Amino acid sequence: xxxxxxxxxxxxxxxxxxxxxxxxxxxxxxxxxxxxxxxxxxxxxxxxxxxxxxxxxxxxxxxxxxxxxxxxxxxxxxxxxxxxxxxxxxxxxxxxxxxxxxxxxxxxxxxxxxxxxxxxxxxxxxxxxxxxxxxxxxxxxxxxxxxxxxxxxxxxxxxxxxxxxxxxxxxxxxxxxxxxxxxxxxxxxxxxxxxxxxxxxxxxxxxxxxxxxxxxxxxxxxxxxxxxxxxxxxxxxxxxxxxxxxxxx
Numbered sequence: 581x582x583x584x585x586x587x588x589x590x591x592x593x594x595x596x597x598x599x600x601x602x603x604x605x606x607x608x609x610x611x612x613x614x615x616x617x618x619x620x621x622x623x624x625x626x627x628x629x630x631x632x633x634x635x636x637x638x639x640x641x642x643x644x645x646x647x648x649x650x651x652x653x654x655x656x657x658x659x660x661x662x663x664x665x666x667x668x669x670x671x672x673x674x675x676x677x678x679x680x681x682x683x684x685x686x687x688x689x690x691x692x693x694x695x696x697x698x699x700x701x702x703x704x705x706x707x708x709x710x711x712x713x714x715x716x717x718x719x720x721x722x723x724x725x726x727x728x729x730x731x732x733x734x735x736x737x738x739x740x741x742x743x744x745x746x747x748x749x750x751x752x753x754x755x756x757x758x759x760x761x762x763x764x765x766x767x768x769x770x771x772x773x774x775x776x777x778x779x780x781x782x783x784x785x786x787x788x789x790x791x792x793x794x795x796x797x798x799x800x801x802x803x804x805x806x807x808x809x810x811x812x813x814x815x816x817x818x819x820x821x822x823x824x825x826x827x828x829x
């Protein structure tokens with residue numbers, strides 16, 4: 581890991597007052613949650629299935645084959661053993677210091693909140709929120725995981741659907757508005773653990789209007805040339821080192 585990059589990033593964080601973090605699967609893989617598109621991701625490990633993960637995780641498929649959906653969802657998308665890593669903790673510390681305006685995440689695992697972040701905008705929803713499609717009653721994740729039936733059902737008989745954005749569904753309008761506002765008003769934009777290929781979420785970083793952009797990602801992205809600082813080391817190690825540099829931990 582390049583120490584000069586750590587020192588530079590630490591100095592930028594220290595100078596900034598309106599930091600926004602935009603993150604993807606890469607921040608969660610360091611907590612043991614597999615991503616979708618890497619060489620070891622879910623897309624690669626499910627090649628023998630008659631259905632692709634993208635097909636299973638579509639609203640159309642959910643409505644037609646809820647049993648297959650929930651079998652995949654419970655076995656591949658829920659990782660209760662995962663814990664926040666140094667990157668999650670660093671961002672929570674920045675919020676407590678009054679420097680972080682928002683964490684914007686494409687992840688559905690809730691690890692940012694588990695680390696202590698409160699200003700979290702979840703573009704693709706969360707496994708921790710579930711509602712009956714018939715009566716709207718809320719159910720915590722435990723009710724879905726511990727359901728005696730594969731397809732969790734409400735007391736009224738309706739199917740309990742996770743509040744995660746499936747393919748074919750729109751992102752929440754209010755979350756998008758809040759995301760655009762946060763990014764546009766930031767003086768330091770940290771982008772981490774995302775290849776910036778999933779749309780429309782990835783295009784939201786283009787609303788950044790000023791200040792510095794730091795991109796921390798193992799693989800190259802189409803946004804690399806626009807970053808003021810590009811780091812390819814693991815994001816947990818990077819932000820953990822910055823945290824120590826700043827004396828947060």
